[in-house]
Amino acid sequence: MNSFGSIFRVTIWGESHGECVGVSIDGVPAGIALSVEDFAEDLARRASGRRGTTPRREPDQPQIVSGVYEGRTTGAPLTVLFENTNTRSGDYSNLVRQPRPSHADRVAQCKFAGANDPRGGGHFSGRLTLGLVAAGVVAKRVLGGDVAFATRIAEIGGCTDESHFDEVIDAAMRDCDSVGGVVECRVEGAGVGLGEPFFDSIESKIAHLLFSVPAVKGVEFGAGFEVARRRGSENNDLIINAEGATATNNDGGVNGGITNGNPIVVRAAVKPTPSISRPQMTYDFERGEVAELQIKGRHDACIALRAAVVVEAAVAIALADLWLCNRSRH
Secondary structure, eight states: OOOOOSSSEEEEEOOTTTEEEEEEOOOOOOBBEEEGGGGHHHHHHHHOTTTTTOOOOOOOOOOEEESSEETTOOOSSSEEEEEEOOGGGGGGGTTSSOOOOTTSSHHHHTTTOSOOOOGGGGGGGGGHHHHHHHHHHHEEEEEEOOSEEEEEEEEEETBOGGGGHHHHHHHHHHHOOOEEEEEEEEEOOOOOOOBBBBTTHHHHHHHHTTTTTTTTEEEEETTTGGGHHHHOHHHHOOOOOOOOBBBTTTTTETTTTEEEESOEEEEEOOOOOOSSSSSSEEEEETEEEEEOOOSSSSSOOTTTTHHHHHHHHHHHHHHHHHHHHHHTTT
């Protein structure tokens, strides 16, 4: 349900407007240097502030409450929490009777018989990705410095020219609307042999985590869906040396569900924020008819702006779990 992993096991918890959110990680090897300062860079990448992101600002100061002693992991479960200090729950009072289109409001009410926390999306909020980012920091520590991540926003609102991203977002904001985007993550140095076919292949594990991220609606590796339009002679990655380097990387660094030593390349499609300020006509369950919905609150015009580090964290978590699985064999 809220946990993932075989050895590096991650559990996220909390609600958007609850007292705090956080993550607990079991299976972290003992002796890894870790402090609150180590989280700062990735948390800053996720933080709001840029135009097009939510006006909700939280300090997001991590508190390590277990699993670390005198600056090193103990081997016991590691728990990191973040307090929620800037909430405006009244903005969500009307969404119980008139749930937001393309949001989890209605399905959460149905699944949990109305006992769910609706404030700010509750447990279904992007606020919960804070725990994933924290787990990603720890995962990268487990993998070590030889594994390098390079993550970028490859597309926003159909535009692939980074110099025009702000224009696309501004146009959506003027229309009281939102835009989606594509995030690309490249990983160097993962080596050969990570992945447990069939059901715990590299693609399976990474895609499982990425589809757990709110707003991710598509995942592809290497050339992705483009491979369906090619011939084998066009798509095959020819091996050019004894180390297994290939002339191209259409397979995204994976063969048979196992890393082949070339860069892992994965992209995630992030949908437009469903919470937009433009009035929408949608069903009002209290009135029993379609009625105008005006969404209040503070929301991102483009979630993709803050999603790059979340995608990277998901990839790192999957790799750390598979790396520990490999290590357990020896």
